[in-house]
Amino acid sequence: MDKTALEILEKVNSFYSASFSQLLTITLGLVAFIGVFVPVLTTYYQNRNIKIEKENLEEFINNKLESIKLEVTKEIRDELLNDLSEFEDKQKSQIEKVIAGVFYVQANAQLNKGFYKNAADSLFSAIVSSIKGKDELNLLRAFKLLIDRAIPNITQKEEPDFVALEERIESIEKELAPLNANGRYSDTIRDLIKAKNVLIKKLTDQE
Known part of the structure; x- marks a missing residue:
């Protein structure tokens, strides 16, 4: 190679x-x-x-x-009662009493803070639940707070809805009818309507 x-x-x-x-x-x-x-x-x-x-x-x-929301609302109450449809009326009544108590306590706290419109809303809800729960003692207490403290002190600054207020009172009258067969709540409803009318006149005159 x-x-x-x-x-x-x-x-x-x-x-x-x-x-x-x-x-x-x-x-x-x-x-x-x-x-x-x-x-x-x-x-x-x-x-x-x-x-x-x-x-x-x-x-x-x-x-x-x-x-x-921490605040108990009408929607939550209705949903709770729908979910508990199998409960007997007595049990539902007890639930309504508890819910009414929650709204009543909430209303007191709102009154102490000067939130009168919110307190009125809470008291209306407390009244509805008290009626459903047939808790007439707390029903009267809620009416008294609503008529004497909440409605009279609502201010223009809280932007009250007069139409909604009248509708709620009318709704309460209808809800209360079964308990008012003998007219024992007629004076209370009259006082509530009077408080509403006084409020409307007071705030209208301020405009």
């Missing part, structure tokens, strides 16, 4: 040896990258997603909690 052919063979062998070494190095590098860095990156990505999902869930829960 001549010298030129030998040199060619040596160069070819050297080329393939170098290429194989480079391929081996690249392969080992890829194996190391996949075996070490990819799991680390995957774990980091998963943890990051979990953290984001956790923060989103916490924000969602907090928003929901913020939207819940």
